[in-house]
Amino acid sequence: MKARSIPVRTPEITPEIMLRAYAAGIFPMAETADDPNLFWVEPDLRGVIPLEGFHLSSRLARTVRSDRFEVRVDSDFDAVIAACAEPRADRPDTWINRRIRDIFGALFRIGHVHTVECWREGRLVGGLYGLALGGAFFGESMFHRETDASKVALVHLVARLRLGGYRLLDAQFQTAHLAQFGTQEVPRAAYQLLLERALATPGNAAIWSPGQRVSGAQAVAGVLVG
Numbered sequence: 001m002k003a004r005s006i007p008v009r010t011p012e013i014t015p016e017i018m019l020r021a022y023a024a025g026i027f028p029m030a031e032t033a034d035d036p037n038l039f040w041v042e043p044d045l046r047g048v049i050p051l052e053g054f055h056l057s058s059r060l061a062r063t064v065r066s067d068r069f070e071v072r073v074d075s076d077f078d079a080v081i082a083a084c085a086e087p088r089a090d091r092p093d094t095w096i097n098r099r100i101r102d103i104f105g106a107l108f109r110i111g112h113v114h115t116v117e118c119w120r121e122g123r124l125v126g127g128l129y130g131l132a133l134g135g136a137f138f139g140e141s142m143f144h145r146e147t148d149a150s151k152v153a154l155v156h157l158v159a160r161l162r163l164g165g166y167r168l169l170d171a172q173f174q175t176a177h178l179a180q181f182g183t184q185e186v187p188r189a190a191y192q193l194l195l196e197r198a199l200a201t202p203g204n205a206a207i208w209s210p211g212q213r214v215s216g217a218q219a220v221a222g223v224l225v226g
Contacts, residue, residue, distance in 0.1 A: 013028065013038070013099070015103070015106050015110060015112070018103055019107075019133060021040065022131055022133055022136075022138055023133060023195075023199060025042060025188075025191065025192055025195055026040045026041060027040070027041055027138065028040055028041070028100060029041050029095040030095050030096070030097035030099070031095070032093045032094070032095070032097070033085055033093060033094045033095075033096060033097050033098075034097070035097055036097065036098070036099065038097070038099055038100070043172065043173060044187070044188055045174065045185040045186065045187060045188075046170065046172070046173075046185070046186045046187075046188065046191040047170070047171035047172055047173045047174040047175070047178060047183050047184075047186075048168065048169065048170060048183065048184050048185075048191070048194065049139070049158070049169040049171050049178065049181055049183050050169075050182050050183075050184060051158060051161055051162050051166065051167070051168075051169055052162075053182055054155075054158050054223050055180060055181045055182035056181075056220065056223050057180070060148065060151055060152075060155065061220050061224075063148050064152050064155050064156075064219055064220050065216040065217050066216060067215060067216045068120065068148075068152075069118035069119060069120050069126070069146075069149060069152055070118070070119040070120065071116065071117065071118055071156045071214065071216075071219075072116075072117045072119060073114065073115065073116055073117070073208055073209070073212070074108075074114055074115055074208055074210050075115070075117060075210055076115070076124060077104075077105065077108045077113065077115050077129065078105070079124050080115045080117060080124070080127045080128070080129050080143075081101055081104060081105070081129055083124065083127070083145070084128075084129065084140070084143045085101070085141075086143070088143075104131070104140070107131060108129075111205070111208075112131055112132055112133065113129060113130070113131050114129065114131075114132055114137075114208050115127055115128065115129045116128055116153040116154075116156050116157045116160070118144075118146075118149040118150075118153050120146065120149075123145075124145075125144065125145045125146040125149045126142075126143060126144035126145060126146060126148075126149020126150045126152065126153055127142065127143065127150065127153045128140075128141065128142035128143075128150060128154060128157060129142075130157075132166075132203060132205075132208070133199065134200065134201065134202050134203065135166045135167040135168065135199065135200070135201035135202055135203045136166065136167065136168040136169075136170060136195060136199060136203075137157070137166055137168065137169050137170070137203070138170045139157075139169060139170060139171050139172070142154065154181065155219050155220070155223055156214060156219045157169075158222075158223050159218070159220075159221075159222030159223050160207040160214065160222075161207070162222055162223070163204075163207055163222055164203045164204035164206070164207035165201065165203055165204055166198070167194075167197060167198040167201055168197075168198035170195075171183055
């Protein structure tokens with residue numbers, strides 16, 4: 001994956017700086033969890049998950065409808081980002097360092113970062129987090145501790161974004177995992193146009209209300225509606 005990377009010169013990244021960066025089409029990463037430094041990233045090809053035309057397999061649709069997991073929104077940000085930062089077999093290290101965790105924690109507290117979480121028997125078993133700005137949602141990371149938990153969280157995310165009138169789901173990079181959902185690689189110039197249009201159309205923040213529960217059947221219907 002090709003991308004421009006620029007070292008972060010600012011000693012402190014405030015929530016305001018972060019929001020301006022995302023509005024400009026760049027985002028921060030670290031080399032490793034232990035590296036205190038950050039750099040701004042601007043991919044040549046941006047991974048975008050289509051909200052209209054999201055690929056939902058029959059098998060995954062059955063899993064979502066089964067309500068195997070209790071799906072919550074914004075109930076435990078700290079646990080979600082900590083789980084996303086854990087090493088795993090296919091990724092022994094992570095780009096989520098302490099600075100990123102602190103910055104996104106601050107953005108969560110002011111309502112710009114959100115989580116979709118899958119729980120079972122009182123345990124957090126999967127989920128994702130990302131940043132909402134205008135009508136754009138920037139997916140940052142996801143994890144699972146049980147089969148399909150992160151996929152179920154993604155389906156619920158897409159359903160809520162569509163319900164809230166969002167226009168862009170940015171996945172940052174295309175991956176083999178995300179390709180199954182119809183993720184497209186969009187050149188930088190075309191991505192900037194998508195981003196500008198999304199930022200000009202505010203999404204409905206009510207979709208992030210923790211009290212607004214969505215069943216699996218409702219999520220599948222929300223994804224598949226024409």
